[in-house]
Amino acid sequence: MGKPLASAVGVCSICGKALNAKGDCLACLLRTGLDEAAIGTKPAVLAFGDFEVEQRADGSCWELGHGAIGVTYLAADKVLRRRVALKVIEVPPAARGSQAVRDRFLREARAAAALRHPNVADVFQFGTSPDATHCYYAMELIVGETLAARVRRDGPLNAKEALRIAIQIARALTAAAAHDLIHRDLKPSNIMLTSDSEVKVIDFGLAKAITDAGGDMDLTRGEFVGTPTFASPEQFGGGSVDARSDIYALGGTLWFALTGLAPHPGKTLEEIRDRKTRNVLPVAQLIARKIPDQLVKLLRSTLAIDPGKRPASARELMEALESCRRNLTRRVGVRSEEAALRSEAFTRALTDAKARASDPASLQALFDRAAKKAAAVSKKPFKRNWAYLHTMLRLIRAYHRGEYDQVSDDALVWIIAALNYLVDPFDLIPDNTPFLGLVDDAHVVELVTDKTRRTLDAFMTWETLAR
Numbered sequence: 001m002g003k004p005l006a007s008a009v010g011v012c013s014i015c016g017k018a019l020n021a022k023g024d025c026l027a028c029l030l031r032t033g034l035d036e037a038a039i040g041t042k043p044a045v046l047a048f049g050d051f052e053v054e055q056r057a058d059g060s061c062w063e064l065g066h067g068a069i070g071v072t073y074l075a076a077d078k079v080l081r082r083r084v085a086l087k088v089i090e091v092p093p094a095a096r097g098s099q100a101v102r103d104r105f106l107r108e109a110r111a112a113a114a115l116r117h118p119n120v121a122d123v124f125q126f127g128t129s130p131d132a133t134h135c136y137y138a139m140e141l142i143v144g145e146t147l148a149a150r151v152r153r154d155g156p157l158n159a160k161e162a163l164r165i166a167i168q169i170a171r172a173l174t175a176a177a178a179h180d181l182i183h184r185d186l187k188p189s190n191i192m193l194t195s196d197s198e199v200k201v202i203d204f205g206l207a208k209a210i211t212d213a214g215g216d217m218d219l220t221r222g223e224f225v226g227t228p229t230f231a232s233p234e235q236f237g238g239g240s241v242d243a244r245s246d247i248y249a250l251g252g253t254l255w256f257a258l259t260g261l262a263p264h265p266g267k268t269l270e271e272i273r274d275r276k277t278r279n280v281l282p283v284a285q286l287i288a289r290k291i292p293d294q295l296v297k298l299l300r301s302t303l304a305i306d307p308g309k310r311p312a313s314a315r316e317l318m319e320a321l322e323s324c325r326r327n328l329t330r331r332v333g334v335r336s337e338e339a340a341l342r343s344e345a346f347t348r349a350l351t352d353a354k355a356r357a358s359d360p361a362s363l364q365a366l367f368d369r370a371a372k373k374a375a376a377v378s379k380k381p382f383k384r385n386w387a388y389l390h391t392m393l394r395l396i397r398a399y400h401r402g403e404y405d406q407v408s409d410d411a412l413v414w415i416i417a418a419l420n421y422l423v424d425p426f427d428l429i430p431d432n433t434p435f436l437g438l439v440d441d442a443h444v445v446e447l448v449t450d451k452t453r454r455t456l457d458a459f460m461t462w463e464t465l466a467r
Helices: 026-041 099-113 147-154 159-177 206-213 243-259 269-276 284-288 293-302 314-332 336-357 360-376 380-400 409-423 436-466
Strands: 051-053 063-067 070-077 082-090 123-128 134-140 144-146 191-194 199-201
Touching: 051 082, 099 123, 144 147, 147 191, 147 243, 159 191, 159 199, 159 243, 159 314, 159 436, 243 284, 243 293, 243 314, 284 293, 293 314, 336 360, 336 409, 336 436, 360 380, 360 409, 380 409, 380 436, 409 436
Parallel strands: none
Antiparallel strands: 051 070, 063 070, 070 082, 082 134, 123 134, 144 191, 191 199
16 A cells, blocks of 8 residues: 655745645734734824824824813814814704804804904814814914913912013904904913913904804803803803903903912802802902002902993003003113113104105115015014014005005104114114114014004904905
8 A cells, every 4th residue: 555645735825834724824814913903003083174183102182272162182284284273172963954053153263263463363264074063173373381371380470471461462352353253261271372472362253153053052051151260240141242241351361360369269150150240359369469559440340240340442451451561660660771772763763764754665665674674583582572563564565555544644654663773773782783683673663563553453453354
Protein backbone atom coordinates (compact mmCIF):
# COMPACT_ATOMS: atom_id res chain seq x y z
CA MET A 1 0.00 0.00 0.00
CA GLY A 2 1.48 3.35 -1.00
CA LYS A 3 2.14 6.36 1.29
CA PRO A 4 -0.81 8.74 1.79
CA LEU A 5 -0.41 12.08 0.05
CA ALA A 6 0.40 15.04 2.30
CA SER A 7 -2.50 17.47 2.57
CA ALA A 8 -2.00 20.55 0.44
CA VAL A 9 -1.22 23.83 2.30
CA GLY A 10 -3.08 26.87 0.93
CA VAL A 11 -1.41 30.29 0.63
CA CYS A 12 -3.16 33.68 1.03
CA SER A 13 -3.38 35.41 -2.32
CA ILE A 14 -3.10 38.84 -0.59
CA CYS A 15 -0.20 38.51 1.85
CA GLY A 16 1.33 35.15 0.92
CA LYS A 17 0.93 33.70 4.43
CA ALA A 18 -0.27 30.13 5.02
CA LEU A 19 -4.02 29.57 5.41
CA ASN A 20 -5.47 27.63 8.36
CA ALA A 21 -7.50 24.42 8.11
CA LYS A 22 -10.66 26.45 7.30
CA GLY A 23 -8.90 28.28 4.50
CA ASP A 24 -8.69 31.61 6.35
CA CYS A 25 -5.64 33.87 6.63
CA LEU A 26 -5.27 34.78 10.30
CA ALA A 27 -2.85 37.63 9.50
CA CYS A 28 -5.32 39.35 7.18
CA LEU A 29 -8.24 38.78 9.56
CA LEU A 30 -6.29 40.40 12.40
CA ARG A 31 -5.23 43.33 10.24
CA THR A 32 -8.78 43.94 8.99
CA GLY A 33 -10.18 43.82 12.52
CA LEU A 34 -7.70 46.43 13.73
CA ASP A 35 -8.47 48.72 10.77
CA GLU A 36 -12.21 48.48 11.37
CA ALA A 37 -11.74 49.25 15.06
CA ALA A 38 -9.68 52.33 14.20
CA ILE A 39 -12.32 53.51 11.75
CA GLY A 40 -15.10 52.82 14.23
CA THR A 41 -13.52 54.88 17.00
CA LYS A 42 -12.71 57.88 14.84
CA PRO A 43 -14.77 60.76 16.27
CA ALA A 44 -17.49 62.18 14.07
CA VAL A 45 -17.06 65.73 12.81
CA LEU A 46 -19.66 68.21 14.10
CA ALA A 47 -20.50 70.78 11.42
CA PHE A 48 -23.07 73.54 10.95
CA GLY A 49 -23.21 75.23 7.57
CA ASP A 50 -19.73 76.41 6.62
CA PHE A 51 -18.40 75.86 10.15
CA GLU A 52 -16.69 72.73 11.45
CA VAL A 53 -16.21 72.32 15.20
CA GLU A 54 -12.57 71.67 16.08
CA GLN A 55 -11.54 68.70 18.23
CA ARG A 56 -9.14 68.33 21.11
CA ALA A 57 -6.39 65.70 21.19
CA ASP A 58 -8.78 63.18 22.79
CA GLY A 59 -11.30 63.66 19.98
CA SER A 60 -13.82 65.65 22.03
CA CYS A 61 -15.41 68.81 20.66
CA TRP A 62 -13.51 71.96 21.64
CA GLU A 63 -15.86 73.87 23.95
CA LEU A 64 -15.19 77.52 24.74
CA GLY A 65 -18.16 77.91 27.03
CA HIS A 66 -21.34 76.22 28.15
CA GLY A 67 -24.34 78.25 29.23
CA ALA A 68 -28.07 77.97 29.75
CA ILE A 69 -28.91 78.86 26.14
CA GLY A 70 -26.29 76.84 24.31
CA VAL A 71 -22.73 75.66 23.87
CA THR A 72 -19.97 77.79 22.33
CA TYR A 73 -17.36 75.89 20.33
CA LEU A 74 -14.05 76.72 18.71
CA ALA A 75 -14.77 76.18 15.03
CA ALA A 76 -13.17 76.60 11.63
CA ASP A 77 -14.78 78.53 8.78
CA LYS A 78 -14.21 76.12 5.90
CA VAL A 79 -14.79 78.80 3.25
CA LEU A 80 -12.77 81.76 4.57
CA ARG A 81 -10.30 79.55 6.48
CA ARG A 82 -10.47 81.37 9.81
CA ARG A 83 -11.29 80.38 13.35
CA VAL A 84 -14.55 81.53 14.87
CA ALA A 85 -16.55 81.15 18.07
CA LEU A 86 -19.65 79.13 17.17
CA LYS A 87 -22.64 79.11 19.51
CA VAL A 88 -25.02 76.21 18.94
CA ILE A 89 -28.53 76.13 20.41
CA GLU A 90 -30.99 73.24 20.34
CA VAL A 91 -34.47 74.24 19.14
CA PRO A 92 -37.43 72.79 21.11
CA PRO A 93 -39.12 69.93 19.22
CA ALA A 94 -42.45 71.79 19.10
CA ALA A 95 -40.92 74.64 17.08
CA ARG A 96 -38.84 72.68 14.58
CA GLY A 97 -41.42 72.34 11.84
CA SER A 98 -42.36 76.01 11.57
CA GLN A 99 -41.03 78.03 8.62
CA ALA A 100 -42.34 81.19 10.29
CA VAL A 101 -40.20 80.46 13.35
CA ARG A 102 -37.11 80.00 11.19
CA ASP A 103 -37.83 83.22 9.27
CA ARG A 104 -38.24 85.20 12.53
CA PHE A 105 -34.96 83.85 13.84
CA LEU A 106 -33.07 84.78 10.67
CA ARG A 107 -34.65 88.26 10.61
CA GLU A 108 -33.47 89.01 14.15
CA ALA A 109 -30.12 87.42 13.34
CA ARG A 110 -29.54 89.65 10.33
CA ALA A 111 -30.36 92.76 12.38
CA ALA A 112 -27.80 91.77 15.03
CA ALA A 113 -25.18 90.89 12.41
CA ALA A 114 -25.49 94.37 10.85
CA LEU A 115 -24.17 96.04 14.02
CA ARG A 116 -20.54 97.09 13.61
CA HIS A 117 -18.69 98.81 16.45
CA PRO A 118 -15.24 98.47 18.06
CA ASN A 119 -16.86 97.37 21.33
CA VAL A 120 -19.15 94.74 19.80
CA ALA A 121 -17.93 91.32 18.68
CA ASP A 122 -18.46 90.97 14.93
CA VAL A 123 -21.09 88.47 13.88
CA PHE A 124 -20.21 86.56 10.73
CA GLN A 125 -23.21 84.33 10.17
CA PHE A 126 -26.42 83.01 11.68
CA GLY A 127 -28.16 79.91 10.47
CA THR A 128 -30.33 76.90 11.20
CA SER A 129 -29.51 73.26 10.55
CA PRO A 130 -31.35 71.61 7.61
CA ASP A 131 -33.42 69.47 9.99
CA ALA A 132 -34.30 72.58 12.07
CA THR A 133 -33.06 70.93 15.28
CA HIS A 134 -30.41 73.58 15.93
CA CYS A 135 -29.66 77.20 15.24
CA TYR A 136 -26.14 78.56 15.26
CA TYR A 137 -24.32 81.86 15.52
CA ALA A 138 -20.75 82.35 14.26
CA MET A 139 -18.87 85.33 15.64
CA GLU A 140 -15.44 86.84 16.00
CA LEU A 141 -13.05 84.72 18.05
CA ILE A 142 -11.76 87.01 20.79
CA VAL A 143 -8.47 86.35 22.53
CA GLY A 144 -8.96 87.25 26.17
CA GLU A 145 -11.30 86.48 29.05
CA THR A 146 -14.72 87.49 30.30
CA LEU A 147 -15.25 90.15 32.94
CA ALA A 148 -16.71 87.42 35.14
CA ALA A 149 -13.53 85.36 34.85
CA ARG A 150 -11.32 88.40 35.57
CA VAL A 151 -13.18 89.27 38.76
CA ARG A 152 -13.29 85.64 39.92
CA ARG A 153 -9.52 85.39 39.48
CA ASP A 154 -8.29 88.81 40.63
CA GLY A 155 -11.15 90.04 42.81
CA PRO A 156 -13.10 93.34 42.46
CA LEU A 157 -11.69 96.03 40.17
CA ASN A 158 -10.78 99.53 41.26
CA ALA A 159 -13.17 102.32 40.29
CA LYS A 160 -10.95 103.60 37.47
CA GLU A 161 -10.69 100.22 35.74
CA ALA A 162 -14.37 99.40 36.28
CA LEU A 163 -15.40 102.74 34.78
CA ARG A 164 -13.12 102.20 31.78
CA ILE A 165 -14.92 98.93 31.07
CA ALA A 166 -18.41 100.29 31.75
CA ILE A 167 -17.91 103.25 29.42
CA GLN A 168 -16.98 100.93 26.56
CA ILE A 169 -20.06 98.80 27.23
CA ALA A 170 -22.19 101.96 27.18
CA ARG A 171 -20.67 102.88 23.81
CA ALA A 172 -21.71 99.49 22.46
CA LEU A 173 -25.27 100.02 23.76
CA THR A 174 -25.34 103.49 22.20
CA ALA A 175 -24.38 102.04 18.81
CA ALA A 176 -27.03 99.32 19.21
CA ALA A 177 -29.70 101.92 19.99
CA ALA A 178 -29.13 103.45 16.55
CA HIS A 179 -30.26 100.09 15.11
CA ASP A 180 -33.13 99.62 17.59
CA LEU A 181 -31.28 96.62 19.02
CA ILE A 182 -31.60 95.47 22.64
CA HIS A 183 -29.19 92.95 24.12
CA ARG A 184 -31.61 91.50 26.74
CA ASP A 185 -28.91 89.37 28.39
CA LEU A 186 -26.09 91.76 29.29
CA LYS A 187 -23.95 90.31 32.10
CA PRO A 188 -20.28 89.90 33.14
CA SER A 189 -19.93 86.62 31.23
CA ASN A 190 -21.02 88.38 28.01
CA ILE A 191 -18.31 91.04 28.37
CA MET A 192 -14.99 90.00 26.81
CA LEU A 193 -11.76 91.76 27.81
CA THR A 194 -9.14 91.45 25.10
CA SER A 195 -5.40 91.26 25.54
CA ASP A 196 -5.26 94.84 24.16
CA SER A 197 -7.44 96.19 27.01
CA GLU A 198 -10.45 96.50 24.72
CA VAL A 199 -14.00 95.55 25.69
CA LYS A 200 -16.12 93.44 23.36
CA VAL A 201 -19.80 92.77 24.07
CA ILE A 202 -20.83 89.34 22.78
CA ASP A 203 -24.20 87.71 22.02
CA PHE A 204 -25.87 90.95 20.91
CA GLY A 205 -29.45 90.22 19.93
CA LEU A 206 -29.00 86.52 20.61
CA ALA A 207 -31.62 86.31 23.38
CA LYS A 208 -34.31 87.74 21.07
CA ALA A 209 -33.18 85.64 18.11
CA ILE A 210 -33.27 82.47 20.21
CA THR A 211 -36.70 83.32 21.59
CA ASP A 212 -37.93 83.71 18.03
CA ALA A 213 -36.35 80.39 17.09
CA GLY A 214 -38.36 78.79 19.87
CA GLY A 215 -41.64 80.33 18.82
CA ASP A 216 -43.51 81.61 21.84
CA MET A 217 -41.28 79.63 24.21
CA ASP A 218 -37.96 80.64 25.68
CA LEU A 219 -35.27 78.00 25.44
CA THR A 220 -33.93 78.50 28.94
CA ARG A 221 -36.54 79.19 31.62
CA GLY A 222 -40.02 78.92 30.22
CA GLU A 223 -41.33 82.50 30.06
CA PHE A 224 -38.10 84.21 31.11
CA VAL A 225 -35.59 85.68 28.64
CA GLY A 226 -32.15 86.56 29.96
CA THR A 227 -30.11 85.83 33.09
CA PRO A 228 -32.18 86.55 36.24
CA THR A 229 -29.29 87.84 38.37
CA PHE A 230 -28.59 90.76 36.00
CA ALA A 231 -32.00 91.15 34.34
CA SER A 232 -34.23 94.15 34.92
CA PRO A 233 -37.36 93.85 37.09
CA GLU A 234 -39.64 94.33 34.06
CA GLN A 235 -38.14 91.25 32.40
CA PHE A 236 -39.73 89.13 35.15
CA GLY A 237 -43.20 90.41 34.33
CA GLY A 238 -43.30 89.33 30.71
CA GLY A 239 -44.16 92.87 29.55
CA SER A 240 -42.47 95.00 26.91
CA VAL A 241 -38.72 95.49 27.23
CA ASP A 242 -36.76 98.43 25.88
CA ALA A 243 -33.20 99.78 26.01
CA ARG A 244 -33.60 100.73 29.68
CA SER A 245 -33.45 97.03 30.56
CA ASP A 246 -29.92 96.96 29.12
CA ILE A 247 -29.12 100.08 31.17
CA TYR A 248 -30.23 98.24 34.31
CA ALA A 249 -28.12 95.21 33.36
CA LEU A 250 -25.08 97.44 32.79
CA GLY A 251 -25.60 98.87 36.28
CA GLY A 252 -25.63 95.36 37.73
CA THR A 253 -22.54 94.42 35.74
CA LEU A 254 -20.68 97.52 36.98
CA TRP A 255 -21.74 96.73 40.55
CA PHE A 256 -20.30 93.22 40.13
CA ALA A 257 -17.03 94.62 38.74
CA LEU A 258 -16.67 96.93 41.76
CA THR A 259 -17.67 94.46 44.49
CA GLY A 260 -17.38 90.94 43.06
CA LEU A 261 -21.06 90.47 44.01
CA ALA A 262 -24.40 90.82 42.27
CA PRO A 263 -26.63 93.57 43.74
CA HIS A 264 -29.58 91.16 44.05
CA PRO A 265 -28.35 87.56 44.47
CA GLY A 266 -30.65 84.62 45.02
CA LYS A 267 -30.90 80.85 44.65
CA THR A 268 -34.23 80.78 42.82
CA LEU A 269 -35.98 82.86 40.20
CA GLU A 270 -38.62 83.89 42.71
CA GLU A 271 -36.06 84.95 45.33
CA ILE A 272 -34.17 87.12 42.82
CA ARG A 273 -37.39 88.69 41.56
CA ASP A 274 -38.55 89.54 45.08
CA ARG A 275 -35.24 91.20 45.95
CA LYS A 276 -35.27 93.27 42.77
CA THR A 277 -38.73 94.64 43.51
CA ARG A 278 -37.98 95.77 47.08
CA ASN A 279 -35.91 98.75 45.98
CA VAL A 280 -33.25 98.02 48.63
CA LEU A 281 -29.67 98.05 47.37
CA PRO A 282 -26.78 96.79 49.55
CA VAL A 283 -24.95 100.11 49.26
CA ALA A 284 -22.74 99.12 52.19
CA GLN A 285 -20.83 96.94 49.72
CA LEU A 286 -19.87 100.05 47.72
CA ILE A 287 -19.01 102.06 50.81
CA ALA A 288 -16.72 99.27 52.00
CA ARG A 289 -14.90 99.48 48.67
CA LYS A 290 -14.62 103.31 49.01
CA ILE A 291 -16.51 103.94 45.79
CA PRO A 292 -16.91 107.71 45.09
CA ASP A 293 -20.29 109.19 46.03
CA GLN A 294 -21.00 110.33 42.46
CA LEU A 295 -20.66 106.77 41.17
CA VAL A 296 -22.78 105.36 44.02
CA LYS A 297 -25.54 107.84 43.12
CA LEU A 298 -25.32 106.85 39.45
CA LEU A 299 -25.59 103.16 40.33
CA ARG A 300 -28.69 103.87 42.41
CA SER A 301 -30.43 105.50 39.45
CA THR A 302 -29.23 102.89 36.96
CA LEU A 303 -30.65 100.09 39.15
CA ALA A 304 -33.96 101.83 39.85
CA ILE A 305 -37.03 99.58 39.77
CA ASP A 306 -38.98 102.12 37.71
CA PRO A 307 -37.44 102.35 34.21
CA GLY A 308 -38.46 106.00 34.09
CA LYS A 309 -36.02 106.81 36.92
CA ARG A 310 -33.03 105.31 35.13
CA PRO A 311 -30.84 107.21 32.65
CA ALA A 312 -33.06 107.76 29.62
CA SER A 313 -30.60 106.34 27.09
CA ALA A 314 -27.29 104.56 26.79
CA ARG A 315 -25.74 107.82 25.60
CA GLU A 316 -26.92 109.63 28.72
CA LEU A 317 -25.48 106.84 30.85
CA MET A 318 -22.19 106.93 28.92
CA GLU A 319 -21.86 110.67 29.54
CA ALA A 320 -22.57 110.20 33.24
CA LEU A 321 -19.94 107.45 33.46
CA GLU A 322 -17.41 109.64 31.66
CA SER A 323 -18.13 112.44 34.15
CA CYS A 324 -17.41 110.04 37.00
CA ARG A 325 -14.14 109.04 35.37
CA ARG A 326 -13.07 112.67 34.82
CA ASN A 327 -13.75 113.54 38.45
CA LEU A 328 -11.87 110.46 39.58
CA THR A 329 -8.91 111.43 37.37
CA ARG A 330 -8.87 114.91 38.90
CA ARG A 331 -8.66 113.37 42.35
CA VAL A 332 -5.79 111.11 41.33
CA GLY A 333 -4.02 113.89 39.42
CA VAL A 334 -2.26 114.02 36.06
CA ARG A 335 1.22 114.94 34.93
CA SER A 336 0.57 118.56 33.97
CA GLU A 337 4.02 119.08 32.45
CA GLU A 338 3.56 116.16 30.07
CA ALA A 339 0.07 117.39 29.14
CA ALA A 340 1.37 120.92 28.48
CA LEU A 341 4.19 119.67 26.26
CA ARG A 342 1.83 117.50 24.25
CA SER A 343 -0.65 120.38 23.94
CA GLU A 344 2.05 122.66 22.50
CA ALA A 345 3.04 120.09 19.90
CA PHE A 346 -0.54 119.23 19.00
CA THR A 347 -1.45 122.90 18.55
CA ARG A 348 0.90 122.97 15.56
CA ALA A 349 -0.78 119.88 14.13
CA LEU A 350 -4.19 121.58 14.54
CA THR A 351 -3.03 124.70 12.74
CA ASP A 352 -1.77 122.67 9.80
CA ALA A 353 -5.01 120.61 9.78
CA LYS A 354 -7.15 123.71 9.22
CA ALA A 355 -5.29 124.40 5.99
CA ARG A 356 -5.54 120.79 4.81
CA ALA A 357 -9.31 120.65 5.42
CA SER A 358 -9.95 123.07 2.54
CA ASP A 359 -7.38 121.55 0.18
CA PRO A 360 -8.64 118.27 -1.42
CA ALA A 361 -5.24 117.37 -2.88
CA SER A 362 -3.49 117.89 0.46
CA LEU A 363 -6.21 115.88 2.22
CA GLN A 364 -5.78 112.98 -0.22
CA ALA A 365 -2.03 113.03 0.28
CA LEU A 366 -2.49 112.99 4.07
CA PHE A 367 -4.90 110.05 3.84
CA ASP A 368 -2.46 108.05 1.71
CA ARG A 369 0.43 108.66 4.11
CA ALA A 370 -1.64 108.01 7.24
CA ALA A 371 -3.12 104.79 5.82
CA LYS A 372 0.35 103.55 4.93
CA LYS A 373 1.63 104.44 8.40
CA ALA A 374 -1.31 102.76 10.15
CA ALA A 375 -0.75 99.59 8.13
CA ALA A 376 2.90 99.43 9.16
CA VAL A 377 2.80 100.19 12.90
CA SER A 378 1.90 97.93 15.82
CA LYS A 379 -1.60 98.32 17.21
CA LYS A 380 -0.45 97.49 20.75
CA PRO A 381 0.29 101.08 21.91
CA PHE A 382 -3.12 102.26 20.62
CA LYS A 383 -5.01 99.57 22.58
CA ARG A 384 -8.78 100.12 22.47
CA ASN A 385 -8.42 103.20 20.21
CA TRP A 386 -6.88 101.22 17.35
CA ALA A 387 -10.31 100.64 15.79
CA TYR A 388 -11.13 104.35 16.12
CA LEU A 389 -7.91 105.28 14.32
CA HIS A 390 -9.07 103.23 11.34
CA THR A 391 -12.53 104.78 11.61
CA MET A 392 -10.87 108.21 11.31
CA LEU A 393 -9.15 107.05 8.13
CA ARG A 394 -12.37 105.74 6.60
CA LEU A 395 -14.24 108.93 7.52
CA ILE A 396 -11.64 111.13 5.85
CA ARG A 397 -11.71 108.94 2.72
CA ALA A 398 -15.53 109.08 2.55
CA TYR A 399 -15.49 112.86 3.16
CA HIS A 400 -12.88 113.43 0.46
CA ARG A 401 -14.90 111.37 -2.04
CA GLY A 402 -18.06 113.33 -1.27
CA GLU A 403 -19.80 110.24 0.11
CA TYR A 404 -20.18 111.57 3.66
CA ASP A 405 -20.56 115.14 4.91
CA GLN A 406 -22.30 114.73 8.28
CA VAL A 407 -19.27 115.97 10.20
CA SER A 408 -18.81 119.37 11.82
CA ASP A 409 -15.89 121.59 10.83
CA ASP A 410 -14.42 121.32 14.32
CA ALA A 411 -14.59 117.52 14.40
CA LEU A 412 -13.13 117.32 10.90
CA VAL A 413 -10.15 119.47 11.88
CA TRP A 414 -9.51 117.44 15.04
CA ILE A 415 -9.53 114.18 13.07
CA ILE A 416 -7.24 115.59 10.38
CA ALA A 417 -4.91 116.85 13.11
CA ALA A 418 -4.69 113.37 14.65
CA LEU A 419 -3.69 111.86 11.29
CA ASN A 420 -1.32 114.79 10.77
CA TYR A 421 0.35 114.09 14.08
CA LEU A 422 0.64 110.44 13.16
CA VAL A 423 2.65 111.08 10.00
CA ASP A 424 4.41 114.43 10.51
CA PRO A 425 7.15 115.42 13.03
CA PHE A 426 4.97 117.66 15.22
CA ASP A 427 5.41 115.39 18.22
CA LEU A 428 8.22 115.71 20.71
CA ILE A 429 9.12 112.02 20.69
CA PRO A 430 10.23 110.74 17.26
CA ASP A 431 8.61 107.54 16.01
CA ASN A 432 11.99 105.86 15.71
CA THR A 433 12.41 106.09 19.48
CA PRO A 434 11.73 102.48 20.49
CA PHE A 435 8.06 102.08 21.47
CA LEU A 436 7.81 105.57 23.05
CA GLY A 437 7.23 107.27 19.70
CA LEU A 438 4.14 105.20 18.99
CA VAL A 439 2.94 105.63 22.57
CA ASP A 440 3.04 109.39 22.03
CA ASP A 441 1.00 109.04 18.82
CA ALA A 442 -1.42 106.76 20.65
CA HIS A 443 -2.01 109.42 23.33
CA VAL A 444 -2.99 111.92 20.64
CA VAL A 445 -5.32 109.44 18.96
CA GLU A 446 -6.93 108.82 22.37
CA LEU A 447 -7.34 112.57 22.91
CA VAL A 448 -9.00 113.08 19.52
CA THR A 449 -11.16 109.97 19.92
CA ASP A 450 -12.56 111.37 23.18
CA LYS A 451 -13.20 114.73 21.49
CA THR A 452 -14.91 113.30 18.39
CA ARG A 453 -16.42 110.04 19.61
CA ARG A 454 -19.99 111.00 18.72
CA THR A 455 -18.89 111.90 15.21
CA LEU A 456 -16.98 108.63 14.80
CA ASP A 457 -19.85 106.53 16.20
CA ALA A 458 -22.33 108.31 13.90
CA PHE A 459 -20.08 107.59 10.93
CA MET A 460 -19.89 103.89 11.81
CA THR A 461 -23.68 103.79 12.03
CA TRP A 462 -23.87 105.38 8.58
CA GLU A 463 -21.42 102.81 7.24
CA THR A 464 -23.55 99.96 8.56
CA LEU A 465 -26.79 101.35 7.13
CA ALA A 466 -25.12 102.10 3.78
CA ARG A 467 -24.12 98.44 3.27
